[in-house]
Amino acid sequence: EVQLVESGGGLVQPGRSLRLSCAASGFNFDDYAMHWVRQIPGKGLEWVSGISWNSGGIGYADSVKGRFTISRDNAKNSLYLQMNSLRTEDTALYYCAKGTRYMWNDGSFDPWGQGTLVTVSS
Amino acid sequence: QSVLTQPPSASGTPGQRVTISCSGGSSNIGSNTVNWYQQFPGTAPRLLIYNNNQRPSGVPDRFFGSKSGTSASLAISGLLSEDEADYYCAAWDDSLNASYVFGTGTKVTVL
Numbered sequence: 699e700v701q702l703v704e705s706g707g708g709l710v711q712p713g714r715s716l717r718l719s720c721a722a723s724g725f726n727f728d729d730y731a732m733h734w735v736r737q738i739p740g741k742g743l744e745w746v747s748g749i750s751w752n753s754g755g756i757g758y759a760d761s762v763k764g765r766f767t768i769s770r771d772n773a774k775n776s777l778y779l780q781m782n783s784l785r786t787e788d789t790a791l792y793y794c795a796k797g798t799r800y801m802w803n804d805g806s807f808d809p810w811g812q813g814t815l816v817t818v819s820s
Numbered sequence: 821q822s823v824l825t826q827p828p829s830a831s832g833t834p835g836q837r838v839t840i841s842c843s844g845g846s847s848n849i850g851s852n853t854v855n856w857y858q859q860f861p862g863t864a865p866r867l868l869i870y871n872n873n874q875r876p877s878g879v880p881d882r883f884f885g886s887k888s889g890t891s892a893s894l895a896i897s898g899l900l901s902e903d904e905a906d907y908y909c910a911a912w913d914d915s916l917n918a919s920y921v922f923g924t925g926t927k928v929t930v931l
Contacts, residue, residue: 733920735865742822743857743865743908745920759919793864803918806855806910808867808876 731797
């Protein structure tokens with residue numbers, strides 16, 4: 699069974715940093731792109747970032763470009779999101795999702811983890 | 821900021837057919853395939869339709885996706901109470917900064 703478990707969320711002050719992790723199991727992690735998607739509670743979905751199977755391709759939403767960095771460690775079956783210069787508008791539930799293709803800018807997302815909540819507030 | 825537009829709500833009685841529209845543009849739906857996600861309150865989204873009209877294993881054939889030009893639709897036939905959820909369309913966008921864009925979401929209510 700494919701499992702994605704996010705961790706690292708919490709309360710952080712504006713301007714500070716946070717690193718999210720996603721532990722994957724149940725599939726060949728290095729065969730698929732991975733993504734981060736966020737959702738403000740009660741609101742819609744926003745794609746944050748994606749990374750190709752071998753880290754050779756990466757994409758970011760305009761809203762986080764230059765502040766967030768996605769990475770992966772295929773040896774550890776893990777995905778990460780380093781979030782710097784956090785803003786109040788970054789407050790959301792952050793989901794890790796498995797891509798259905800090996801390139802980040804292709805396919806769909808299936809499945810998704812349960813999410814980790816990031817709250818940016820002073 | 822969603823670039824795909826969906827109606828905020830849709831409803832029907834059990835057994836009815838409900839259709840949700842998703843309107844985009846030439847750089848997203850017009851150029852790429854459409855996916856649909858279903859989300860129940862308090863849970864993560866799940867893939868419902870991919871490549872415009874393909875259902876992942878386990879998705880009932882009551883769910884039907886279609887695409888024409890820069891718009892797409894999700895139809896739910898034989899509506900069940902368990903279909904009450906939020907539905908999001910999504911597609912890759914080939915603008916200057918390639919990104920994955922979601923629709924605004926539609927809340928389906930079973931009356």
